[in-house]
Amino acid sequence: EPEVTQTPSHQVTQMGQEVILRCVPISNHLYFYWYRQILGQKVEFLVSFYNNEISEKSEIFDDQFSVERPDGSNFTLKIRSTKLEDSAMYFCASSSRDPLEGGYTFGSGTRLTVV
Amino acid sequence: AQSVTQLGSHVSVSEGALVLLRCNYSSSVPPYLFWYVQYPNQGLQLLLKYTTGATLVKGINGFEAEFKKSETSFHLTKPSAHMSDAAEYFCAVSERGGSEKLVFGKGTKLTVNP
Numbered sequence: 001e002p003e004v005t006q007t008p009s010h011q012v013t014q015m016g017q018e019v020i021l022r023c024v025p026i027s028n029h030l031y032f033y034w035y036r037q038i039l040g041q042k043v044e045f046l047v048s049f050y051n052n053e054i055s056e057k058s059e060i061f062d063d064q065f066s067v068e069r070p071d072g073s074n075f076t077l078k079i080r081s082t083k084l085e086d087s088a089m090y091f092c093a094s095s096s097r098d099p100l101e102g103g104y105t106f107g108s109g110t111r112l113t114v115v
Numbered sequence: 116a117q118s119v120t121q122l123g124s125h126v127s128v129s130e131g132a133l134v135l136l137r138c139n140y141s142s143s144v145p146p147y148l149f150w151y152v153q154y155p156n157q158g159l160q161l162l163l164k165y166t167t168g169a170t171l172v173k174g175i176n177g178f179e180a181e182f183k184k185s186e187t188s189f190h191l192t193k194p195s196a197h198m199s200d201a202a203e204y205f206c207a208v209s210e211r212g213g214s215e216k217l218v219f220g221k222g223t224k225l226t227v228n229p
Contacts, residue, residue: 031215033216035217042219042222043222044219045218048216056214058216104161
């Protein structure tokens with residue numbers, strides 16, 4: 001069964017450093033998303049991406065965050081200057097033509113720890 | 116704004132017993148509704164969804180959920196729990212005709228005792 005692949009599975013970084021979280025969505029999917037889950041809290045929407053541009057972003061997704069689909073297969077989330085409160089599990093997801101009818105496919109997540 | 120409430124952050128059942136995980140939502144329009152399951156060290160897997168039509172929805176692994184508009188609920192059930200059902204379960208809602216983003220509940224961790 002097709003999978004969404006996220007790397008790395010765990011990342012530890014120092015406060016103020018830049019991190020890039022990588023995702024390989026399912027090959028024929030058109031919609032891409034990042035969500036995050038701070039330990040003990042809800043899974044929260046960060047951003048959606050379609051047709052090579054951001055289609056929606058949440059209040060969390062401020063200027064410190066950016067997304068990119070650099071080569072037609074990868075989908076990355078960059079945090080420019082990490083803060084302690086960025087520590088969370090970050091989930092990438094992708095969806096085919098009709099995301100709500102078909103549902104998303106989520107990756108296994110990257111656990112980011114900012115120290 | 117949409118919201119999802121999952122009653123009970125932890126639910127414990129015996130193997131073979133009924134599983135009932137509760138989900139209530141708040142939405143200004145009838146939403147799309149989803150249940151996701153997360154096994155340890157894995158991603159979120161879609162269990163079932165309600166978009167339109169029959170209000171009783173069947174999903175994978177013997178789970179089903181019923182959309183009750185009058186109660187704004189979408190509770191998840193399974194007649195007989197199996198040890199392999201131990202996982203965290205998330206209810207989610209999305210706005211019909213609006214944003215495709217999902218709004219999640221806090222999750223319910225299901226423990227199945229032998």
